[in-house]
Amino acid sequence: MGKNLQSPVNGKIAFLFPGQGSQYINMAYHMVMHFDAVREIWDKISEIDFGVEERLYNIVFPGYGFNEENKRRQTEKLTRTEWAQPAIGAISISLLNLLNKLGVKADFFGGHSYGEITALYAAGLFDTMEDFIRVSRKKGELMAEAATQEGAMTAVFTSSLEVKKILTESGTDISIANINSPSQTVISGKTSGIERVEKLLTNKGINYKRLPVSTAFHSKIIGKSTEPFYNYLKKIHFNMIENRVFSGSTGNLYPADTEEIRKILAEQIENPVFFQQQIENMYDHGVRIFVEVGPGAVLTGLVSDILKDKKHLSLSLDKKGQDGLISFWNAMGKLSSCGVEISCETLWKEFKEPEHRFAGLVGRDTEIEIKKTEKKVRYSVNNGAKFDDERLKTLQILQQNIFEAHKIFQKTLTESHIRFLQASEEALKQIGGIKTAAEISSPENDLIKNYLAEEHYEERKTEDIREKPEDKIYVPSVDYKKIILQTASEKTGYPEEMLDLNMDMEEELGIDSIKKIEILSDLKLRLPDSCKMDTDKLALMRNFREILDYVTEDLSEKKKILS
Known part of the structure; x- marks a missing residue:
């Protein structure tokens, strides 16, 4: 999002295309x-044969993994350069x-790393979509072949x-691969060197995140693929573009x-990416609306960071x-609010309006046929008139009886199952002298106990629960809730009043792991008592409520120790 979105943002539009690291299953x-x-x-991409058993759609949409090991293997395969690049390009x-x-057009195009090839496709450089996909696949294959040493990248x-x-x-040969924003720089090189730099970063208290890539892009490790890729590009016809x-x-x-263009694309494999400079130059050319076209919302966050003091709108179609x-229509709504014309009627122009409607018809009768065994029963509905009241009342009574019977069936089934389990446990106890579920504390056992208690209770007595002085929760004078929500608002662009502590950061707000680390890093600076908080624990938390509880709990423990 951009700054001052209360007033519409006017200006040129740029489409931004993500690079490797944005991919995810499905x-x-x-x-x-x-x-x-x-x-x-x-449908067209599914026909492209890469000379291997799988097609691209098998890798992007592999089906349900059923267990964590299968899901890990699916993600690992998609992360391989030869699959990730054409997959991101296809999306x-x-x-x-x-x-x-929809008639939404861009004035300029740009991409991050591999995304530049997609930007050139959008501008009309390639003759066909198949040429674009094959170039993406070839680049990935050559980079994978060149990576004879283990490489990694860290933001x-x-x-x-x-x-x-x-x-x-x-003292390592690790180099800068991407200058993404004023507060994010990506390094690349041998895995051993990356690990050494990461230890140094930890000692200095600087946050970082290892990226989900298969090797060290934009480094000497894959430099050998530059010349073969240039030679391959010479075989592909390029159109003159604006x-x-x-x-x-x-x-x-x-x-x-x-x-x-061929030379720049080939040398880009080894050269660093100056994404911050690219966005700043786009802004200087009049671009005010940046639309991320592809999987994820990483570039959207980077643009917001780069242009945080300038009026603009940055949004993604996917989170x-x-x-x-939801992500797509939210994006369309924001564009529309800025005066961008969207021709939604094209989405359903191939659909025909039904010739007859069930109700609300004016000036004609509609016949509804209900088949009963061998004969047809016809009911005439004139101008949306209701069915006979008596029939409707009978139908309602029938539905209520069915509902009550179903409730009784479920209750009887549950009670029978519980008794069966209790009898089985008692038998096992007599045979082997083992404990029954009634003697073991577990969520499932507690659920059964609660059910049985509710069935036979007559009156519950409320215990007199008195607060013990030593268990009092320490309430800090600082408004930690406000600090947390303010920080999240500044880092994501969401208005503070829209944020709620219970919102899922990833699923509801689209905050990816990198953006989450940025928020937590800023929080550590703003929260005076949180200097010793475990960032790894915080990174696993799904919403702001968990973070707030962790902070106040940490302060409570400190207060108890002091007292």
């Missing part, structure tokens, strides 16, 4: 199932096709200047010469953990 599947414009792209261009059908939540000092101090695509390698607009339709 990404945007709600959109694929709901919109023909998205599905038709996947991005399918959403792009939907935007085109560090501080300025690039500070990161440079730390890298020099580490000067509308920004390069992350330079931060500036791509040249018109197709040969120069991991949130229903894709």
Whole structure:
């Protein structure tokens, strides 16, 4: 989101396309199932043969994993460069096709790392969609082949200047891969070197997060793939395009010469990404609305960080953990509020209005046929008139009787099952001398006990629960709730009054793990008593309520110790 969204944001529109690391299993599947414009792209992509047993859709939408091990293997396979890049590209261009059908057009295009290839596709560089997908696949294959050494990438939540000092101090050959925003810099290199730098970051109290990538992109580790990729690109026909695509390698607009474009794309594999500079240059060209077209919302957060003091709107069409339709229509609503024209009628132009309606018809009768064994019974509904009151009353009584019978059936089934379990346990106890469930404390056993108690109780006595002085909760004078919500509002762009402590950060607010670390890092600076809080524990918490409880509990323990 942007600054001062109470008033509409006017200006040019840019489409931003994400790079590797944004992928996740079943990404945007709600959109694929709901919109023909998205599905038709996947129908074409499913026909592309990569010379292996699986097709791309098998990797992106592998079906339910049933257990954590299967889910881990599915995610691991999608993370491989040769699959991740065409997968992200496929999701991005399918959403792009939907935007085109809705009449939402961009003035400029940009991408993060691999996303630049998608941006060039959106600008018309490739003859066909298949060329784009095959280029994406080839780039991933060559990068995987070149990565003969174990490599990794880590996002560090501080300025690039500070990161440079730390890298020099580490004595490693780790290099800066991405300058993403004023407060996020990504480093890349050998895994052993990355681990050494991470220890140094921990000692300095600087937060970081290891990225879900298969190797060290934008480093010397995959430098060997640059020349083979350039040679492959020479076999692909490039169209002349308008000067509308920004390069992350330079931060500036791509040249018109197709040969120069090939060189930039090939060298980009090893060169660092200057995403912050790219966004700032887009802003200088009049862009005020940034739409992330692809899986996740990482770029949306980065844009908000880069332009936090400038009026703009940054939004994503997809958020991991949130229903894709909700994310998409929220984005369309924000665009519409800024005066962007959206032709929603194109979504249902192929649907025909039904010739007859059940009710509300004016000036004609509608006949409803109800088949009963071999004969037909006809009821005439004139201008939406109701059925006979007597029949309706009979139907209601019948439904009520069915409902009551079902309740009795469920109750009888439950009681029978409980008695069966109790009899079985008693028999086992007599045979082997083991404890029964009645003697073991467990959530399931407590549930059964509560059920039986509720069935036979006549009157419950309320215990006189008195608060023990030593158990009093320490209430801090600082308004920690307000601090937490204020920090979340500033980091995400959501108005503070929209936030609730019980909101799920990932599923309801679309806050990814990187953005969560940024929020927690800022909280550690703002909360005076939280300097020793365990960031790893905080990162596992799903909502702000858990964070607040953790903070106040920590302070309570400190208060008890002092007293």
